[in-house]
Amino acid sequence: MNLLRWVLIKNLKSHAGEEVEIRGWLYNQRSSGKVRFLILRDGTGLVQCVLTKEEAPGLFDLAGEITQESSLKLTGTVREEPRAPMGVELSVTGIELISRAEPYPITLKDHGVDFLADRRHLWIRSPRQAAILRIRSTVEQACRDFLNSRDFVLADAPIITPNACEGTSTLFEINYHDSRAYLSQSGQLYNEATAMALGRVYCFGPTFRAEKSKTRRHLMEFWMLEAEAAFLDYEDNIKLQEDLVYHLVQTVLERHRDDLRLLKRDISKLEAVSLPFPRLSYTEAVSLLNEKGHSFQWGDDFGAPDETVISESYSSPVFVHRFPAKIKAFYMEPDPKNPEVILGADLIAPEGYGEIIGGSQRISDLSLLERKIKEHNLPVDQFQWYLDLRRFGSVPHSGFGLGIERTVAWICGIEHVRESIPFPRTLYRMHP
RNA sequence: UCCUCGAUAGCUCAACGGUAGAGCAACCGGCUGUUAACCGGUAGGUUGCAGGUUCGAAUCCUGCUCGAGGAGCCA
Structure with a gap:
């Protein structure tokens, strides 16, 4: 052609x-x-x-x-x-x-959220929505380019899974020829297996959460870039993440000046992002919150308002690391200096966009991992394949997952993640 | 699941107990440089649904439906 x-x-x-x-x-x-x-x-x-x-x-x-x-x-x-x-x-x-088009419903005047969402198939034609989707495309491409350039292999994880990966969030159940199956909430456990086969891997696909979350940061179906690498320790993992996120911001700044202007994005806020990203331990974050007059108990998990307060202190995304083990997933490696906390970090985007990355070093010791699975009341027999990864040549390894829609929403400076994906699936809306 | 807010013309909204209205879109006409152009005209309504209060309800009350923002949960 x-x-x-x-x-x-x-x-x-x-x-x-x-x-x-x-x-x-x-x-x-x-x-x-x-x-x-x-x-x-x-x-x-x-x-x-x-x-x-x-x-x-x-x-x-x-x-x-x-x-x-x-x-x-x-x-x-x-x-x-x-x-x-x-x-x-x-x-x-x-x-x-x-x-010749029939009278077009989406005029150049203002419209409400409900009206536009019902006509998402047409709404995406508007210059603003098209600009966001072009930037999303570049972000996704930049994710792949970045990891490929560092010798990561794309190894897709399954979407249909027999059980919960992490046992924490609510899953969509499907009928798999008369047996029960679920839509994946994360490719992480499979990534650990492919990492032991290929060294450095990533998967990139849709993930599903059935929680009845109804905020500007939540979708029922969202895309996640998940990377996992054998022999990568906690510190290497953090460096990899900040290099990636920095690369995403720089790539969009290079290629999408016009789109960012169309979106009325304050470009200086993106230009202010610099390496290395600030790092704050969970314990320091708790102190910060209390200093700022937000009463917060050590051992609780952050809510959205807490994340916003933390992010407002920095112009770059900020790592909050070494969370209490009991509020994080079972597979996260305890800090040898203080087993109460884990060798993991969340990356919180600036300007109140919330957590865009969660990552950690993974437990490589078989008996410790078995104990954690039991402590979290997860079905040990379902995890035998996962435990095999520790039986046959276990190595220290680390990984993370980056939420695409939140990342795109932050870079574009838009109000709601629903505009950062062509056809959003929100709590009370799955049409069109 | 809980809290708050909302639903009136195709769209965005006004009218807040006394005849349902404007701007835009549509249609007709006008205008050599417009930037969501502008100007004049025409048409457009079971005020989300079901009850109730009242001489009289878009307006007040009750229930329901749908949606939005937030909380929790989660990424």
């Missing part, structure tokens, strides 16, 4: 003075009697196309019939135009209407 027959709107600048064809949808049009302005979008950007009645009366009248979101091919001469936001305009020489 020859894609050079028409030009993408984002590339129009390099065709100044040429006659080109563009293909897309009508975003809006304005007219003032003898001049008509068509704003065309093609997924890569918006461009204003100009027609005058004097020069082309036939085209001028045809253009007036074109409704919002009609699809069309336009030919015209690319002209540098300082008045245009894009810097270029198209002087129209030809119009081919492909399909």
Whole structure:
């Protein structure tokens, strides 16, 4: 397929003075009697196309019939135009209407959340939503590029699982040919197995949580990048995570200036992110909270408001490490200096976006892991395969999981994670 | 599951016990440079559903449905 027959709107600048064809949808049009302005979008950007009645009366009248979101091919001469936001305009020489749209429900005026969510399949056409989805694509690509460049192998984890991975969160149950199965909440345990096979691995796919969480940070179905590496210790793991997150921010800053501006993102807040990220032990975080007048007991887990208070003290994401073992997952390695806490850390995004990474060194000792499984009241027989990883050449290893939607929401500076995925699944909504 | 808020024209909202209204969208007309263009006109309603109070209910009360924000839970 020859894609050079028409030009993408984002590339129009390099065709100044040429006659080109563009293909897309009508975003809006304005007219003032003898001049008509068509704003065309093609997924890569918006461009204003100009027609005058004097020069082309036939085209001028045809253009007036074109409704919002009609699809069309336009030919015209690319002209540098300082008045245009894009810097270029198209002087129209030809119009081919492909399909005239019915009256389009999503006008250029304000709409409510419910109205837009019911029409998510159309809402994603709006410039703001398209910008977010382009940035999401880049974030996902940058995750893969980063890990591939560090010799990680993509090893996909199953989505259908026979039991809870961590035993903590609520799972969606499915009927697996008359036996019970669940949608995966994490690929982590499988990652540990593939890491023992391949050394450094990651999986990247959807994960499912059935908790009835109803906040701007929660989805029922969200995407998680999970990495796991043999011989990686707690400290190596932290360094890997901060390098990754820094890389994501820099990549978006490099490639998406225009999109960030369209989103009205305060770019200086992203530019302020720097290495190394601050590190705060759980115990220090508790003190910080108490200093700031938030009463908090050592041993409790942080709530969303606590995370926000912690994040507000830093301009980069902040690691909170060495949580009490009893509020974290069973597989996390105890700190040899204080077995009450674990060798793991959560990475909390700035500006109150919440936890974007959870990671830890994993227990490599067979008998300790067996004991922890029993302490957490998990079915030991279901975990025999997982315990095998400690029976046959166990090594210290570490890993983490990064939530894509929260990361994208933070980088884009948007209010709610539902806009950071094409079709969000929230507590009371799974259509369209 | 709990707390708070909301539901009126296609959309965003107003009217808060006394004739249901505006802006935008749609439709008709006007205007050479507009940036959510603007100007004039037309049409558009079982006020979420079911009861109740009242001479009279969009408005007050009760229940329900749907949704939003938050808490808990979780990432």
